[in-house]
């Protein structure tokens with residue numbers, strides 16, 4: 375109910391149209407009440423009194439009323455659909471904004487399909503709930519109220535009788551229906567019992583035979599079979615009883631009403647025409663009642679979708695600007711990680727009390743076994759996740775005290791797998807800095823050793839990239855990614871296994887581009903192949919979320935520890 379009111383807030387901006395729409399719906403529904411109404415005059419005045427003029431008026435008015443009804447019908451469909459569609463695109467946009475702001479942790483836990491389903495299925499369910507149900511509810515409601523009003527107007531005594539007798543029949547039907555449903559469940563259960571018994575005794579037929587228990591099994595089966603028969607017969611008995619009973623009750627009710635109505639006509643309390651009109655309205659009541667209860671069902675379903683949508687909208691954005699966060703000023707690139715502990719699942723620490731420092735312009739490398747926590751460090755610096763304890767400082771500022779956007783603006787990331795968008799090569803590189811000119815984009819591509827292959831593409835920089843960049847090789851994609859980073863010109867650079875997916879040949883080209891990119895920036899490099907980090911200013915050997923060794927390549931080799939082990943394993947393999 376709370377969510378329904380929240381949903382109404384999305385309709386609020388279109389309230390003028392809504393009022394007009396409801397007016398159209400009521401007018402169109404009102405036209406439905408006109409036909410039974412003229413039956414009265416038709417019988418009493420035209421047929422009995424033989425009034426020719428009234429016949430002409432009635433005939434013309436039928437055409438007129440249906441013309442008007444058509445107009446209002448158009449108005450209702452157009453306006454209600456307009457409102458429905460507007461609310462859908464509004465909600466969809468709010469959802470999309472929300473997903474753009476959702477923390478990485480959300481996307482770790484939820485599948486893409488789930489997220490898509492919110493934006494498509496659930497949002498569409500709102501539209502159905504709004505458009506179809508609103509029209510139906512108001513139309514049928516208007517017909518219901520209108521018919522009742524007409525009935526009372528025509529003959530209030532007969533109305534009273536009808537309104538007590540008919541619901542009684544309805545109630546009887548409901549009681550029977552419930553009983554029938556219960557028997558249905560019992561029949562299903564008995565059938566399931568038989569199936570499981572069958573399955574059990576056939577799959578254990580070896581045991582049955584070895585104990586000579588065939589007769590015993592047959593007896594067991596007979597019992598179950600009989601139970602099933604009894605349940606089924608009970609169902610049949612009920613259905614065979616139900617139809618005639620309900621029909622009998624209905625006939626009883628109708629006979630009451632017809633008798634009383636006829637009695638009134640005979641005693642000149644109402645006219646014959648009024649009685650026929652009354653009965654027509656009474657018959658017309660059945661439809662709205664049926665439809666309104668059906669609408670109730672679909673609204674329930676749509677509300678489930680609405681609940682899901684608001685649950686998503688209410689989700690907390692764990693990584694967001696703190697109150698009073700200021701933009702990060704232009705940085706030099708001094709990065710300090712102090713006693714950082716972090717866990718993705720609040721059970722196992724991915725990083726435990728980890729500290730390190732990178733001076734501006736330094737190249738800092740992380741090596742270590744898979745799952746050691748290298749990528750985790752790379753995730754924490756741009757605040758994809760927040761540390762559990764400890765802090766990360768850039769140029770002395772705690773990254774939680776600055777705005778997330780200004781922080782990420784100054785960090786460039788070249789991930790292992792480049793994701794390209796389905797637009798041109800030019801636009802894909804420009805993603806690094808949206809206001810870059812074409813010349814700057816080309817300059818960046820040249821610096822990333824990408825210009826040559828791009829010019830060889832069918833339409834050069836205007837070539838459309840297929841979905842996810844699938845028509846480019848891994849090395850080509852990687853160089854586009856580097857060009858993006860060059861264009862962004864960040865002070866801090868994170869390369870997470872940027873070359874690990876490449877063969878030796880393209881690795882060389884990409885590595886050359888990366889070496890150029892790293893000059894003058896604080897770079898964090900994660901690499902499995904040690905050859906790419908020999909000249910790093912500092913190398914951190916990470917294992918189980920802790921720093922095991924630290925130093926330059928030469929220093930680490932001299933330590934004869936984990937690093938030198940890794941080095942010897944790799945170089946005995948590679949050469």
Ligand SMILES: Nc1ncnc2c1ncn2[C@@H]1O[C@H](COP(=O)(O)OP(=O)(O)OP(=O)(O)O)[C@@H](O)[C@H]1O
Nearest residue numbers: 482718719724742743744745746747748749750751
């Ligand atoms: N999104 C995540 N959700 C939950 N746990 C995660 C997530 N990402 C990583 N982990 C866990 O955190 C630990 C560190 O993972 P991390 O990705 O930092 O390792 P890594 O050193 O980069 O390994 P690799 O060399 O294989 O890339 C691992 O135990 C991993 O299972």
Ligand SMILES: [Mg+2]
Nearest residue numbers: 748749750870
């Ligand atoms: Mg990793």
